[in-house]
Amino acid sequence: xxxxxxxxxxxxxxxxxxxxxxxxxxxxxxxxxxxxxxxxxxxxxxxxxxxxxxxxxxxxxxxxxxxxxxxxxxxxxxxxxxxxxxxxxxxxxxxxxxxxxxxxxxxxxxxxxxxxxxxxxxxxxxxxxxxxxxxxxxxxxxxxxxxxxxxxxxxxxxxxxxxxxxxxxxxxxxxxxxxxxxxxxxxxxxxxxxxxxxxxxxxxxxxxxxxxxxxxxxxxxxxxxxxxxxxxxxxxxxxxxxxxxxxxxxxxxxxxxxxxxxxxxxxxxxxxxxxxxxxxxxxxxxxxxxxxxxxxxxxxxxxxxxxxxxxxxxxxxxxxxxxxxxxxxxxxxxxxxxxxxx
Amino acid sequence: xxxxxxxxxxxxxxxxxxxxxxxxxxxxxxxxxxxxxxxxxxxxxxxxxxxxxxxxxxxxxxxxxxxxxxxxxxxxxxxxxxxxxxxxxxxxxxxxxxxxxxxxxxxxxxxxxxxxxxxxxxxxxxxxxxxxxxxxxxxxxxxxxxxxxxxxxxxxxxxxxxxxxxxxxxxxxxxxxxxxxxxxxxxxxxxxxxxxxxxxxxxxxxxxxxxxxxxxxxxxxxxxxxxxxxxxxxxxxxxxxxxxxxxxxxxxxxxxxxxxxxxxxxxxxxxxxxxxxxxxxxxxxxxxxxxxxxxxxxxxxxxxxxxxxxxxxxxxxxxxxxxxxxxxxxxxxxxxxxxxxx
DNA sequence: AATTTCAAGTTAAACGCTTAACCTGGAATG
DNA sequence: CATTCCAGGTTAAGCGTTTAACTTGAAATT
Numbered sequence: 117x118x119x120x121x122x123x124x125x126x127x128x129x130x131x132x133x134x135x136x137x138x139x140x141x142x143x144x145x146x147x148x149x150x151x152x153x154x155x156x157x158x159x160x161x162x163x164x165x166x167x168x169x170x171x172x173x174x175x176x177x178x179x180x181x182x183x184x185x186x187x188x189x190x191x192x193x194x195x196x197x198x199x200x201x202x203x204x205x206x207x208x209x210x211x212x213x214x215x216x217x218x219x220x221x222x223x224x225x226x227x228x229x230x231x232x233x234x235x236x237x238x239x240x241x242x243x244x245x246x247x248x249x250x251x252x253x254x255x256x257x258x259x260x261x262x263x264x265x266x267x268x269x270x271x272x273x274x275x276x277x278x279x280x281x282x283x284x285x286x287x288x289x290x291x292x293x294x295x296x297x298x299x300x301x302x303x304x305x306x307x308x309x310x311x312x313x314x315x316x317x318x319x320x321x322x323x324x325x326x327x328x329x330x331x332x333x334x335x336x337x338x339x340x341x342x343x344x345x346x347x348x349x350x351x352x353x354x355x356x357x358x359x360x361x362x363x364x365x366x367x368x369x370x371x372x373x374x375x376x377x378x379x380x381x382x383x384x385x386x387x388x389x390x391x392x393x394x395x396x397x398x399x400x401x402x403x404x405x406x407x408x409x410x411x412x413x414x415x416x417x418x419x420x421x422x423x424x425x426x427x428x429x430x431x432x433x434x435x436x437x438x439x440x441x442x443x444x445x446x447x448x449x450x451x452x453x454x455x456x457x458x
Numbered sequence: 459x460x461x462x463x464x465x466x467x468x469x470x471x472x473x474x475x476x477x478x479x480x481x482x483x484x485x486x487x488x489x490x491x492x493x494x495x496x497x498x499x500x501x502x503x504x505x506x507x508x509x510x511x512x513x514x515x516x517x518x519x520x521x522x523x524x525x526x527x528x529x530x531x532x533x534x535x536x537x538x539x540x541x542x543x544x545x546x547x548x549x550x551x552x553x554x555x556x557x558x559x560x561x562x563x564x565x566x567x568x569x570x571x572x573x574x575x576x577x578x579x580x581x582x583x584x585x586x587x588x589x590x591x592x593x594x595x596x597x598x599x600x601x602x603x604x605x606x607x608x609x610x611x612x613x614x615x616x617x618x619x620x621x622x623x624x625x626x627x628x629x630x631x632x633x634x635x636x637x638x639x640x641x642x643x644x645x646x647x648x649x650x651x652x653x654x655x656x657x658x659x660x661x662x663x664x665x666x667x668x669x670x671x672x673x674x675x676x677x678x679x680x681x682x683x684x685x686x687x688x689x690x691x692x693x694x695x696x697x698x699x700x701x702x703x704x705x706x707x708x709x710x711x712x713x714x715x716x717x718x719x720x721x722x723x724x725x726x727x728x729x730x731x732x733x734x735x736x737x738x739x740x741x742x743x744x745x746x747x748x749x750x751x752x753x754x755x756x757x758x759x760x761x762x763x764x765x766x767x768x769x770x771x772x773x774x775x776x777x778x779x780x781x782x783x784x785x786x787x788x789x790x791x792x793x794x795x796x797x798x799x800x
Numbered sequence: 801a802a803t804t805t806c807a808a809g810t811t812a813a814a815c816g817c818t819t820a821a822c823c824t825g826g827a828a829t830g
Numbered sequence: 831c832a833t834t835c836c837a838g839g840t841t842a843a844g845c846g847t848t849t850a851a852c853t854t855g856a857a858a859t860t
Contacts, residue, residue, distance in 0.1 A: 118577070120846055131810050136848060144808060163575035167518060168846030170509030171815045177578075178554075193740065196538050203557055212520075212556045212573065215545055231554065233505035235460070236519075372744060379746075398535065402714060402741040404721075462816055473840050478818060486838060510816035513845045804859070811852070822841070829834070 119160045128156035139164065179206055179213050179425060180229065180237035180259075184220035187244040190342070191369070193397060194414060198243050198264060201418020209426050211238075222247035232257055239425045241418075242266070245308075260428045262421045265310065267438075274424040274437040276417050280310050283410045283443030284317020287364050287392050290408070290445055292325050295454045296362035296390060299327075301334040302349045302374060303366035304341030311341065311366045314394060318364055332356055341366055346373025354381070361389060361454045368393035368400055368409055375403060375450070386452035396446055405449035416441050461502045470498035481506065521548055521555045521767060522571065522579035522601075526562035529586040532684070533711070535739060536756060540585050540606060543760020551768050555583075564589035574599055581767045583760075584608070602770045604763045607652065609780075616766040616779045618759050622652050625752045625785030626659020629706050629734050632750070632787055634667050637796045638704035638732060641669075643676040644691045644716060645708035646683030653683065653708045656736060660706055674698055683708055688715025696723070703731060703796045710735035710742055710751055717745060717792070728794035738788055747791035758783050 125132040130153060137145050138153040145153075156162075170176050181202055183195050199215055206213045214237060216229045231237045232254070239260035251268055254261060263275040291299050301318045303311045315336065322329055335353050338345035346365060350373065354360065365371035371393030378385055385391050385405055393400065396411035420439045427434075467474040472495060479487050480495040487495075498504075512518050523544055525537050541557060548555045556579060558571045573579045574596070581602035593610055596603060605617040633641050643660045645653045657678065664671055677695050680687035688707060692715065696702070707713035713735030720727055727733050727747055735742065738753035762781045769776075 122846080132847080133810060133812095133849075134808090137809085140848085146808060149808080165513070165846055166573075166576040166578040167509050167512030168815095169576075169848080171507075171513050171817085171845085172847040172849085174815075174848095176509060177576075192542075193535065193538075196535075196542075200534075200538075207558070210572070212578070214554045214556075216549070230552070231508075234508040234511075235505075236508040236554070397740075399741050399744040402744040404746050464816080474817080475819080475840060475842095476838090479839090482818085488838060491838080507816055510845095511818080513815085513847085514817040514819085516818095516845075802860090804857100806857080807855095809853085811850105813848105813850090815846105815848085818843105818845085820841105820843090823839085824837105826837095827835085830832095 119162050121162070121164065123160055124153065124156045124162050127160060128153045175238050176236045177211055178231065178237045179211050179422065180231050180240040181213050181215045181243065182229065182240060182246065183217055183243045184246055185217040186220045188217050190340070194395065195243055197414035198418040201415035202241055202422050203418070204415065205419040205422035209422060211422070218246065218250060220247065222250040224249050228253055232259060239428065241421045241425065260425060262425045262428070264417050264421050272437065274428060276420045276424065276439045276441065278310065278412050278417070279440040279442045280313035281317045281320070283394060284314035284364070285321045286317070286443065286445050287394065287410050288318050288321035290447070290451065291362045291364065291390060291392060292321060294390060294451060297327060298333065298360050298362070300353055300357070300360050300363045301336070301366070302346065302353065302363060302370055303334070303336045304338045304345060304370065306336040314366050333360065341370045343369050343373040343376070346370030347377045348373070350374040350377040361456060362451070363389060363391050365391065365393045368395045368397045368407060371407055371409070372399060372403065375407070385450050390451040390454065392451055394443070400448070408448045408451040409446050410443040411446045412443050413441055461504050463504070463506065465502055466495065466498045466504050469502060470495045517580050518578045519553055520573065520579045521553050521764065522573050522582040523555050523557045523585065524571065524582060524588065525559055525585045526588055527559040528562045530559050532682070536737065537585055539756035540760040543757035544583055544764050545760070546757065547761040547764035551764060553764070560588065560592060562589065564592040566591050570595055574601060581770065583763045583767065602767060604767045604770070606759050606763050614779065616770060618762045618766065618781045618783065620652065620754050620759070621782040621784045622655035623659045623662070625736060626656035626706070627663045628659070628785065628787050629736065629752050630660050630663035632789070632793065633704040633706065633732060633734060634663065636732060636793060639669060640675065640702050641704045641706060642695055642699070642702050643678070643706050643708070644688060644695065644712055645676070645678045646680050646687060646712065648678040656708050675702065683712045685711050685715040685718070688712030689719045690715070692716040692719040703798060704793070705731060705733050707733065707735050710737045710739045710749060713749055713751070714741060714745065717749070727792050732793040732796065734793055736785070742790070750790045750793040751788050752785040753788045754785050755783055
């Protein structure tokens with residue numbers, strides 16, 4: 117029924133091996149023969165069958181994409197964007213991406229995603245933190261691994277990270293430039309690397325400006341960075357401090373909670389307090405005022421991960437194994453010049 | 459290196475055929491032998507290699523997911539949710555789904571997605587409207603097709619649709635129950651089936667309530683349903699009508715534009731005018747007031763599409779070929795009782 | 801002129817699985 | 831008791847590629 121490499125071979129009057137060699141640009145074939153084969157391929161509209169290629173060459177042409185279920189459900193748009201980035205770059209490099217979630221509690225006895233068991237991926241991209249048991253099991257399969265927005269302590273894997281430190285620094289710098297001096301930081305659990313780094317950026321900016329760091333101006337012990345926790349953090353923060361003029365929230369989700377709290381208290385943003393977030397999510401634009409934030413180029417995270425993977429395949433991992441994607445300041449309406457005399 | 463069906467056969471002291479038959483639950487194998495084989499499979503931790511299976515059985519274990527690039531970029535969260543739904547259900551049914559976008563202008567001479575050329579999918583799910591040229595080409599390959607949120611005129615393909623008519627009806631009914639009588643409709647191009655259907659629901663609800671349909675209360679000629687067009691539609695609508703008490707927007711994107719316009723004009727929502735949207739997108743919650751809307755269960759669209767596909771594969775397409783997913787009224791703060799005496 | 805080298809293919813095995821067709825020995829049947 | 835039937839397997843031929851190893855004829859070398 118469908119046209120196979122054999123049909124092409126017959127038509128071009130060569131062996132199937134020759135056809136295969138032409139397809140793979142092997143130099144052993146004369147340009148005359150090459151042309152004849154290519155013509156036959158064209159005319160028959162031949163395309164190698166993926167399964168057959170896979171079986172013979174022991175490569176699937178697929179990349180796996182793993183994210184934990186709760187990361188995914190908690191901030192789905194974020195990981196979705198990353199996934200779309202991998203999808204986009206994979207297309208350029210002639211791969212497909214198989215998406216799957218795993219339990220964040222992946223244990224010693226859980227079984228790996230089907231695509232690894234069935235040898236249906238040539239490499240795996242892991243987005244966000246995953247269980248160490250998963251990694252241990254994965255390592256046993258010797259599949260190339262690339263990490264996004266997380267890196268396990270041990271192992272020397274290629275990784276694509278957000279430049280959180282510099283991002284935090286820029287965010288606070290923006291506030292400093294607007295003449296703010298009493299700047300608060302609101303974060304989720306400081307043990308999370310990304311949050312910690314943003315916090316470090318915050319401190320660095322203050323230090324550089326010669327402003328002392330005041331622990332009371334920070335809330336860094338909320339369980340995880342979601343709206344409700346942002347609301348509560350704002351509440352806790354403002355009960356102790358009445359003279360804050362700006363808040364740097366570790367991410368937009370919390371910032372939205374903060375904003376809600378401030379509004380309910382009749383505190384004007386940015387009139388009374390300026391607010392800046394981090395991530396740049398869809399909702400930011402619908403807010404009133406629209407949220408100033410540090411944009412994370414999520415798609416780029418995915419793109420770079422696939423690029424690293426392809427380099428890995430080609431054994432030419434000459435470029436750095438760690439790629440930092442910068443965050444970008446997006447000024448909207450939740451930050452403004454501060455005039456008050458303190 | 460890796461364990462193959464042969465290893466299992468040796469260990470269980472049977473032929474490889476027997477192992478294969480056990481794996482596929484063939485009844486020809488005695489339970490005694492079956493157990494022995496299964497034990498060997500367990501102990502060796504054997505999993506059939508996907509490529510080999512594919513080659514031998516002429517099935518890839520993959521489903522293709524196609525959406526046009528501009529649909530995708532215009533309302534990415536919408537299609538992403540659908541995709542995630544297919545992904546979810548595919549997992550249950552042991553498939554993977556390969557995502558790709560095609561140009562909305564796909565022409566006669568464009569080439570099909572790589573996964574169909576390489577016989578790397580067993581069926582294709584098409585989300586949203588696609589070019590007829592694409593369909594023509596696809597049909598030549600005799601691949602099972604399932605549509606989501608769109609159905610081509612010709613052909614009798616399985617399809618999963620949003621119940622837009624009933625959704626529109628419910629939306630307007632909600633407004634009627636709140637004592638509104640002057641209810642406007644704002645839509646994008648009425649030629650788009652979904653929008654037309656929502657409009658039909660609007661008219662049906664009015665009719666049932668014995669309220670005459672007034673063309674001046676509708677705007678149905680904006681190019682496509684996005685924020686900016688919602689803003690403009692609201693402007694046009696209110697210039698002609700001062701006594702509107704409620705607006706049904708054909709989707710949330712336009713509703714957000716409407717809301718912005720009303721706010722700028724100092725018109726209170728829902729105090730002066732109630733507003734209801736359609737889709738239920740992420741941004742709705744960040745709005746002030748939070749938007750009342752008709753929730754579309756996007757994930758379910760994807761889930762049902764995969765189910766239909768699997769039924770197709772099993773030739774037991776007994777259930778209806780057209781599945782309607784109901785929309786659900788989500789009451790938030792943009793609609794309220796109307797008191798004005800008209 | 802004999803030998804070596806090389807360019808340009810070809811041969812054939814292998815990849816790991818599925819499945820139609822075949823086999824075999826005992827139970828059921830006439 | 832000879833024949834049929836069937837449960838429970840096995841054999842072997844594919845599926846469509848890739849690729850290591852081999853071939854061959856002509857050019858280059860000695």
